[in-house]
Amino acid sequence: MLIRRLYLLSAVLFLLGVLWVSFSCSGGGGGGSDSGGLPFFTNVRVQSGIVEAGNLGQTAAWGDFNVDGFIDLFTASTDFPPPNVFLYRNGAAALFIDLTMGSGIFDQALRSSAWADYDNDGLPDLVVGTIMGGAPAILYKNLDGSVFMDVSAAAGITAVGGSANHTIWADYDGDGLVDLLQANAGISRLYHNEGDGTFTEVSAMAGLGDSLSTKSAVFVDFDNDGFVDLFLANGGANNYFHNNGDGTFTDMTAAAGLAGDPAWNSAAVCAGDFNGDGFFDLYVSNIGSSRNALYVNNANGTFTDVTLASGTQDFGDGRTCAFVDFDADGLIDIMSTNHTTPTSLFRNLGAGVFVDVAPDVGVSTPIDVFSAAWGDYNNDGFMDVFLTGHIGIALMLNSGNQNNTLVIELVGSGDVTNISAIGSRVEVTDFAGVQMREVSGGRGCCEQDMLPVHFGLGMDSEVDVLVRWSGGGECFFPGVNVIGGARFVVFEDGCEIVQED
Numbered sequence: 001m002l003i004r005r006l007y008l009l010s011a012v013l014f015l016l017g018v019l020w021v022s023f024s025c026s027g028g029g030g031g032g033s034d035s036g037g038l039p040f041f042t043n044v045r046v047q048s049g050i051v052e053a054g055n056l057g058q059t060a061a062w063g064d065f066n067v068d069g070f071i072d073l074f075t076a077s078t079d080f081p082p083p084n085v086f087l088y089r090n091g092a093a094a095l096f097i098d099l100t101m102g103s104g105i106f107d108q109a110l111r112s113s114a115w116a117d118y119d120n121d122g123l124p125d126l127v128v129g130t131i132m133g134g135a136p137a138i139l140y141k142n143l144d145g146s147v148f149m150d151v152s153a154a155a156g157i158t159a160v161g162g163s164a165n166h167t168i169w170a171d172y173d174g175d176g177l178v179d180l181l182q183a184n185a186g187i188s189r190l191y192h193n194e195g196d197g198t199f200t201e202v203s204a205m206a207g208l209g210d211s212l213s214t215k216s217a218v219f220v221d222f223d224n225d226g227f228v229d230l231f232l233a234n235g236g237a238n239n240y241f242h243n244n245g246d247g248t249f250t251d252m253t254a255a256a257g258l259a260g261d262p263a264w265n266s267a268a269v270c271a272g273d274f275n276g277d278g279f280f281d282l283y284v285s286n287i288g289s290s291r292n293a294l295y296v297n298n299a300n301g302t303f304t305d306v307t308l309a310s311g312t313q314d315f316g317d318g319r320t321c322a323f324v325d326f327d328a329d330g331l332i333d334i335m336s337t338n339h340t341t342p343t344s345l346f347r348n349l350g351a352g353v354f355v356d357v358a359p360d361v362g363v364s365t366p367i368d369v370f371s372a373a374w375g376d377y378n379n380d381g382f383m384d385v386f387l388t389g390h391i392g393i394a395l396m397l398n399s400g401n402q403n404n405t406l407v408i409e410l411v412g413s414g415d416v417t418n419i420s421a422i423g424s425r426v427e428v429t430d431f432a433g434v435q436m437r438e439v440s441g442g443r444g445c446c447e448q449d450m451l452p453v454h455f456g457l458g459m460d461s462e463v464d465v466l467v468r469w470s471g472g473g474e475c476f477f478p479g480v481n482v483i484g485g486a487r488f489v490v491f492e493d494g495c496e497i498v499q500e501d
Helices: 002-028
Strands: 041-043 057-063 072-077 085-090 096-098 110-116 125-130 138-142 148-150 164-170 179-184 189-193 199-201 214-220 229-234 239-243 249-251 266-272 281-286 293-297 303-305 318-324 333-338 344-350 353-356 369-375 384-389 393-398 405-411 425-430 433-438 453-456 462-468 474-481 486-491 496-499
Touching (some): 057 125, 072 384, 110 164, 229 266, 281 318, 281 333, 405 425, 433 453, 462 486
Parallel strands (some): 057 369, 057 384, 405 486
Antiparallel strands (some): 041 393, 214 229, 266 281, 293 303, 333 344, 369 384, 425 462, 462 474, 486 496
C-alpha cells in the first residue's frame, strides 16, 4: 500500500511538473526569475573540427591544457583497431584542432580520464585508466601545453588489481596537492601525492578496504567540514566514506542510508545541491534496476531517497549522470543517460520536483552515452555537452537564452590550495538564495566537466560571491555585476578577482 501511494504521489507531481513546463515555455515564467525558457541543443561536432573521435566512445574530459582561457577536449574510445585516443585544442573561434599526433599520449583503449595540475607547475596534467585488466592508471605530465610524457612509473602509479573503471582527482587531506583515486572492478587504489612528483598507495592505511567492485566514484564535502568525503558506486551495495580529516576515512554507509540495493548494479554517481540548502545531494545511476536513485542530504550525516517524489527515477538503465544548470534559471538540473533507452534531462522546477525535457531540447539521443562532459567551450556563458558512447558521438551546442550567467575559474596558490583548486567551493548569493558548486576532479561514469564553475542566475544582475578554498581560506566579493553573462578568474593569492573579456 505504501509503495502504491508513493507511485501515485510521484505521478501527480510529475503531471504538475509537465503543466508547469508548458506554462513556463509559453511565456508564464519559470521560478520567477527565468527570462529565457528552454534553450535548444544542436550537434556541431563535425563543423567544430572534431571529425574523428573513434568508435565505442567511453570517456571525455574538458581541460584547458594550454592555459589560454578556452577549454580543450580529451576523449577516448574502446574500439579495435585503433585509433582510440584524441586530443583536441580549442581555438579562439570555437574550432578544434587535433593535436593527438606528437602529443606523447599513447594510443590505446581507455576507460576513464581526468585533468589536474598534480605538480602545481601551472599546467594541467592528465590521468587515464585503460581497459586492460589489472593495469594501473597512466599519468601524463604536461610539459609545455601541447606535449605530454608518461611519468607513471617514476611517480609510483604502479599498483595492479582490477580494471580501472574510474580515475579521479581530489585533495583528500587538504595539503595543497591533488591525490588520485583509481576505482577498480577489484581492489581500488588511493594514491597520496607526496609533493615531490611521486605518489604513495595508501588505500588500506586510509581505511577504504578491499575488493569493492567499484564502477564510479565522486569526492564531495557532504557534511561541510572542509574535507571531501567519498561515495563509491559499486556492482553490489554502494559505499559512503566519511573523511575524518586526518588522512583516514570511516565507512558510514549504513548510518547514512546510502547502501542502496545490492542488485542495482550502480554505474555512475554525481553530486549537486538541487534544493539550495547548502548541502550536496547525490544522484546514482543504476543499470540493473527499475530506477535510478536521488538522495537528498539531510544535513545531519544521513540521506533520504526522494527519487519517486522528485520524478527522477528514469529507467534504471543508467550509464552516467550530471548535475548542471543547462537553462541558467538558477535551479540545477540532472542529466541521466541510458544503455538502450533515450537520455533524460530532468529540469528542476523547484520544490523538489523535476520533469524530463530531453526531447524538447534535443538531447534525448544519442543513446548509450557513457560520458556526458559539460563545459562552456565557446565562452558564451551557457553549458554545452560532449556526448560519447557506443552508438553515437556528439558535441551539443547550447543555444542559450536571455538569462544571466556567471563562470568562475579558481587558481589556487599551489601552497595552501592546489593550483587547479579541485575541492574548492564557490557560493553565489542572490535574492532567491544561495547556489554552490565544488571544483570537481571527475564524476559520472568516467568523465570530467570543465574545472571553472558555472552558475545560472535568471534575471539577477548582481550577486555576492564567496570562495571557500580547499586549503581553508576564504575570499568574498560583494556586488558582482553579471549582466549579459560574466566570466572571472579568482586567485587565492591576494584574493584577486579578474574579469575576462
